[in-house]
Amino acid sequence: MWRERTNKDDKTARALFTEEHKELVAEAGTWMKDTSTSCMVVATLIVTVLFAAAFTVPGGNNDDNGKPVFLGTSLFAIFLIANMIGLFSSSTSVLMFLSFLTSRYAEEDFLYSLPKKLIIGLATLFISITALIVSFTLTLFIILQSKQSFIIIPIGLMAYLPIYSFTVLQFPLLIEMVHSTYGNAIFNLQEASNLLT
Template identity: 50%
Template sequence: MANQGQTLLHQVAGMDYYDGGNQLGVVFQLQDELRWFERVKRIVPSPYQLYCNDNYLTVRELFDLEHLEMLKEAQEWIKGTAQSCSAVLVLLATMVFAAAYTVPGGTDDNGVPVLLDSPLFLFFTIMDVVGLASSLISVMMFLSILTSPFQMQEFYKSLPRKLTIGFTLLFISLTTTLLAFGSTILLMIRMENKRWS
């Protein structure tokens, strides 16, 4: 037992010695705190988890109270980030979708793309499809974040995982869109002037 009738878990639940952690972003800092708390909780005998300190607070109640400001900050940050990324991704998906129907080089009288036999055209098609798929899946990830309840336990695994997946797919979408754009430019240059390509 420690001072004020606190167990080891009460000490871990407090923010007295928190230095900000080594994680970037308040969402991942909160996740780090939750992980640390759960690791210590596993090694402490279960009767001590229900023990109240001198202020009649259980370990979980103290943790929630001590991390209330961090939770509010994480909620605001993740909502703002998810909204901003969703807007960017919807614009990106619209652009990639339009590019899929405006094929480089145009089509012949039968509607077949003129540059269909070019390896660059195949590369363009693959990059465009990957860009569209990753941007739409990423939008779904960010929308699922926005519809989450934003409770403390959601920050343990669910929300940081969705955020990480959403960011990864966002970067894949941006990269593949740039590659599709680059291949379109190369196709157009090759059509106009073979020396340039």
């Protein structure tokens, strides 16, 4: 009933909202495209590195049978798991950010569809960065093991600097997107969806 009421210029609330927010929709679309392009480049680099690391395993392969030298160790198993988690999550991140380039950026897409894609893309990118650093650190532990242990600890600690940086710089955006999309926003998502239709 209230949705169909018009003002003195014979415009509904939806028509007035669309007219007043054209520039905001265009700016938001540009921001999302730029953000997704930047994140997609990072995710693609991570996919490339982790894919190569899966075949050039730490310690190399045994010349007799081609199997990895450290195949039976628990550190190598954890390395493989971290590598695969990173590879699959960064691939998912690339696909999520790639979907931004094919989105139509309609007004109603900014309510649920685009934020959901951004949330999934950023979360999987964070997981892939973490897995990349874990794989790197485990490679150091596997190769050096008991030798030169004084080098392993500082390098391992420094390796977690990118995770910390990403968390400080991008995690607030992720939290805000989750809160505004799924949390208690100004109004209920169902009501907002009804208003836009």
